[in-house]
Amino acid sequence: MTAMDCRGGRAIETNVSAADIRRLVLEESKRANVGHIGPALSIADIVAALYDRVLVISSPDDPERDRFVLAKGHAALALYAAFHLRGWISRETLATYCADGTLLGVHPEYMLTGVDFSTGSLGQGLSVGVGMAQAARMQSSTRRVFVLLSDAECNEGSVWEAVMFAAHHRLANLVAIVDLNGQQALGPTAEVLDLSSLAGRWSAFGWDVQEINGHDVDTITATLSGLDTRIGQPHVVIAHTVSGYGVSYMERQFKWHYLPMSDEEYQQALAEARVLG
Amino acid sequence: MRASFIKTLTEVANDDPRVMLLTGDLGFMAIEPFSEAFPDRFLNIGVAEQNMVGVASGLAEAGFIPFCYSIAPFATLRPYEFIRNGPVHHRLPVRIVGVGGGFEYGTAGPSHHAIEDIAVMRALPGMTVVAPADAPQTVTALRATWDLKGPVYYRIGKDERTVIPGLDARFSLGHAESLRPGEDMLIVTTGSISVEAVAAADLLNAEGVSAGVMTVASIEPAPVDDLVGAMAGVRAVVTLEAHVLAGGLGTLVAEIIAERSLGCRLRRIAVSNGACPHVGSTAHLHQVHGLSANDVIGTARLLLAST
Numbered sequence: 001m002t003a004m005d006c007r008g009g010r011a012i013e014t015n016v017s018a019a020d021i022r023r024l025v026l027e028e029s030k031r032a033n034v035g036h037i038g039p040a041l042s043i044a045d046i047v048a049a050l051y052d053r054v055l056v057i058s059s060p061d062d063p064e065r066d067r068f069v070l071a072k073g074h075a076a077l078a079l080y081a082a083f084h085l086r087g088w089i090s091r092e093t094l095a096t097y098c099a100d101g102t103l104l105g106v107h108p109e110y111m112l113t114g115v116d117f118s119t120g121s122l123g124q125g126l127s128v129g130v131g132m133a134q135a136a137r138m139q140s141s142t143r144r145v146f147v148l149l150s151d152a153e154c155n156e157g158s159v160w161e162a163v164m165f166a167a168h169h170r171l172a173n174l175v176a177i178v179d180l181n182g183q184q185a186l187g188p189t190a191e192v193l194d195l196s197s198l199a200g201r202w203s204a205f206g207w208d209v210q211e212i213n214g215h216d217v218d219t220i221t222a223t224l225s226g227l228d229t230r231i232g233q234p235h236v237v238i239a240h241t242v243s244g245y246g247v248s249y250m251e252r253q254f255k256w257h258y259l260p261m262s263d264e265e266y267q268q269a270l271a272e273a274r275v276l277g
Numbered sequence: 278m279r280a281s282f283i284k285t286l287t288e289v290a291n292d293d294p295r296v297m298l299l300t301g302d303l304g305f306m307a308i309e310p311f312s313e314a315f316p317d318r319f320l321n322i323g324v325a326e327q328n329m330v331g332v333a334s335g336l337a338e339a340g341f342i343p344f345c346y347s348i349a350p351f352a353t354l355r356p357y358e359f360i361r362n363g364p365v366h367h368r369l370p371v372r373i374v375g376v377g378g379g380f381e382y383g384t385a386g387p388s389h390h391a392i393e394d395i396a397v398m399r400a401l402p403g404m405t406v407v408a409p410a411d412a413p414q415t416v417t418a419l420r421a422t423w424d425l426k427g428p429v430y431y432r433i434g435k436d437e438r439t440v441i442p443g444l445d446a447r448f449s450l451g452h453a454e455s456l457r458p459g460e461d462m463l464i465v466t467t468g469s470i471s472v473e474a475v476a477a478a479d480l481l482n483a484e485g486v487s488a489g490v491m492t493v494a495s496i497e498p499a500p501v502d503d504l505v506g507a508m509a510g511v512r513a514v515v516t517l518e519a520h521v522l523a524g525g526l527g528t529l530v531a532e533i534i535a536e537r538s539l540g541c542r543l544r545r546i547a548v549s550n551g552a553c554p555h556v557g558s559t560a561h562l563h564q565v566h567g568l569s570a571n572d573v574i575g576t577a578r579l580l581l582a583s584t
Binding site for chain 1: 317318320322323325327328330331332333334335336337338339340341358359362363366367
């Protein structure tokens with residue numbers, strides 16, 4: 001895919017697909033024998049849209065690149081897959097996921113090329129994104145800041161501190177994406193701490209709110225690319241997703257927040273994800 | 278101290294456009310010189326200390342040097358994990374400015390007393406911890422540290438007028454300031470309570486005890502060599518701090534004595550009698566918690582008598 005630089009720069013050749021991200025997530029989760037597969041599959045389409053066609057990043061160390069903070073850090077494997085597909089890390093490096101001494105842990109570490117800020121503790125990423133957006137404004141830069149949160153992360157009071165600040169200061173260059181998969185660590189969000197209506201809550205706090213299908217890459221891309229990030233309210237895109245999307249036995253099953261796959265489960269997962277791709 | 282801090286910060290900001298001041302909606306009659314001089318680099322975040330540190334982390338990532346101002350417990354304890362995962366982990370030049378170290382907000386009650394801040398901030402790897410003793414030293418300390426690469430915690434007081442005799446605005450990162458020499462014993466102290474240590478030393482010297490005083494503004498990096506040099510020559514050391522016993526200056530001194538195998542005897546004077554329900558002036562609370570000059574003298578006499 002060729003990403004036209006919506007900020008007026010040059011076009012960038014990219015080849016990041018959700019199908020490849022899913023395949024890499026499954027391969028590396030199996031090899032490392034670790035969990036957090038469900039959350040990574042949940043955001044695969046969002047991450048594909050961002051790194052294929054939305055984020056303007058001529059190189060990961062360009063100070064004027066768009067920033068991305070994966071506030072829900074536990075889905076970092078999907079991010080690493082995108083970095084590999086962008087050519088920033090090799091397949092060999094990706095294959096060190098969760099190995100001794102690697103920078104590629106379950107949660108993203110800023111020392112790894114491509115990671116703009118380390119995360120892992122829910123409720124902190126949006127505040128950092130707010131600071132990044134405020135900095136861009138003060139530096140008269142057109143760079144934008146995207147922050148991907150989980151829905152359960154919105155349990156954290158600090159998220160709403162950041163939400164209020166961004167709205168008050170009308171940080172139009174800040175885009176939050178909420179991965180609304182309805183699952184949290186110990187059960188459905190509706191049963192643990194009901195967030196509905198999440199769109200209504202963000203709207204009441206002064207944000208521009210859009211709700212989309214978080215597994216339709218074209219819709220995600222069109223929505224994120226169509227936002228006015230120069231003036232106005234900050235934006236939140238509430239992406240309706242399915243935890244474990246693409247692997248039937250993982251979908252909406254919160255145990256796949258934790259479990260690694262058996263050999264049979266792995267073969268089935270790969271086959272199903274391939275069909276989806 | 279806080280007025281001198283803000284005045285100096287405003288001067289620094291005049292020379293460097295990276296310097297910003299953030300506040301958690303506190304600092305009436307203190308922060309105005311900065312906010313009026315540089316409204317574009319001043320942000321009242323609101324009563325939201327976690328967001329203040331998160332926003333500061335994002336600003337620092339883009340090249341700014343944000344100073345996050347609040348009353349010390351709110352500046353340190355509420356956003357502690359944000360400080361740890363943000364500026365500390367990423368080695369960003371975020372500054373945490375805690376006003377009212379110890380019992381300076383005495384009548385405000387325990388919620389406003391900052392008596393654990395040194396312990397928790399010095400536990401963070403790479404965090405510079407600076408606790409000036411008076412306004413002139415605050416100016417020197419800020420000028421010496423404002424542009425350090427990593428994060429800094431400033432523990433400052435409200436008192437602008439009290440000047441510590443013999444300090445003469447000296448500050449050097451990684452060093453301690455000797456206020457007077459002593460051959461029999463040394464009192465090691467930090468922050469504005471240094472004035473009590475000096476008063477105690479005066480009375481002890483009048484009794485014929487040669488008592489030196491050293492104040493430590495550079496808690497981290499710790500002034501190890503200066504303390505070793507001063508403590509090696511005396512038989513007794515008393516530490517005095519407006520802070521709990523665990524993890525503060527007394528702990529730091531004990532670590533040095535133990536690891537350097539020094540022969541001096543140590544007594545730590547710190548807050549050790551648990552939560553105190555009543556309020557009062559700073560001086561009153563120092564007395565309640567056994568932190569007055571008289572308490573230092575009593576402890577010193579007993580310690581010297583046993584050596």
